[in-house]
Amino acid sequence: MKLSKEELTEVSQYLFTLTRYQETYDELYDHVLSILEEREGPFDSRLIPELVNDNFGGHEQILKNEAISLEELNLSSGGLLMKETFSKLSAFKSFDNISLLCLCLVFYSQMTYGVFNPVFLIYAMFFAALYPILVYLYRTYFVNRSLVKPSMKNVFLLRIGLYGCFLSTAFYLLLLSPQRLFDITNYTRTVICLVLYYFSSIYIRSFHAFYKKKIKVFA
Numbered sequence: 001m002k003l004s005k006e007e008l009t010e011v012s013q014y015l016f017t018l019t020r021y022q023e024t025y026d027e028l029y030d031h032v033l034s035i036l037e038e039r040e041g042p043f044d045s046r047l048i049p050e051l052v053n054d055n056f057g058g059h060e061q062i063l064k065n066e067a068i069s070l071e072e073l074n075l076s077s078g079g080l081l082m083k084e085t086f087s088k089l090s091a092f093k094s095f096d097n098i099s100l101l102c103l104c105l106v107f108y109s110q111m112t113y114g115v116f117n118p119v120f121l122i123y124a125m126f127f128a129a130l131y132p133i134l135v136y137l138y139r140t141y142f143v144n145r146s147l148v149k150p151s152m153k154n155v156f157l158l159r160i161g162l163y164g165c166f167l168s169t170a171f172y173l174l175l176l177s178p179q180r181l182f183d184i185t186n187y188t189r190t191v192i193c194l195v196l197y198y199f200s201s202i203y204i205r206s207f208h209a210f211y212k213k214k215i216k217v218f219a
Contacts, residue, residue, distance in 0.1 A: 001036060007043045011036070014048050018059050022149040024066050031055065070152050077156050077210075085206040122176060122193060128200035129168040132207060133161030160207075171196060 003011070011032060019025040032051050036043070056062050136157040144151055174181045175192055184192075 001039050001041060001043055003033075003036060003043055008033075010045055011048055014045075015052075016149075018052065018062050019149065020063065020066050021070070021155070022144075022151045023153075024062065024069070025149050028052070028056065028062070070155065073152050073156055074159065077153075078160075081160070081207065081210045084210045085203060087206075122172065125171075125193070125196045125200045126165075126168050128204040129164035130161060131204050132157045132164065135207075135211060136161060164203075 012029060015025060015028045015032065019028060032048065032055075035051055035055070036047065039047075052058065052062075056065075136154050139154050139157065140150070144154065171192075175184060176189060
């Protein structure tokens, strides 16, 4: 059967109420539409819930499958991000890591023989933690602003960013803030800043390499 514009809208609106994420909505819409187009006879809106129940197990099963897909995406994408990070660390002789280490040594030398303020290193660390959230906002409100539902990929970016912000805030409150929980010397505080700055810089490059890869939600 060939569906009219109004009938396509009816199919879309019904499936919209069943799904939580854009990827699932697109998958259901394409699947249901292809089945309807292969059938003979006039369109009947009662066919849509029947097709959904027969092919996807109904509303509750769709939500369960979405939760499973999101968890699988978190595991696979998280593993890929960790792999990118370790690959950056294993290639320690690369120019970017060596130059970054030299920059940290310059800061360390300045701190040892002169007056050094580590505040901007703290800002750099927080920026590295916020980077995935900035990418999430960019994708949500600029790249994917036409999507009718949130994307699982964007949800993963937000989770990674929130996790990084939590760790950064914890480090700051425990060791770096003026009202820090542990009393440490300025020397130790600056060394901690340099270490965090070094690994934050590696992390942000790893995240950028991970982001450029195509992440599949459904196999």
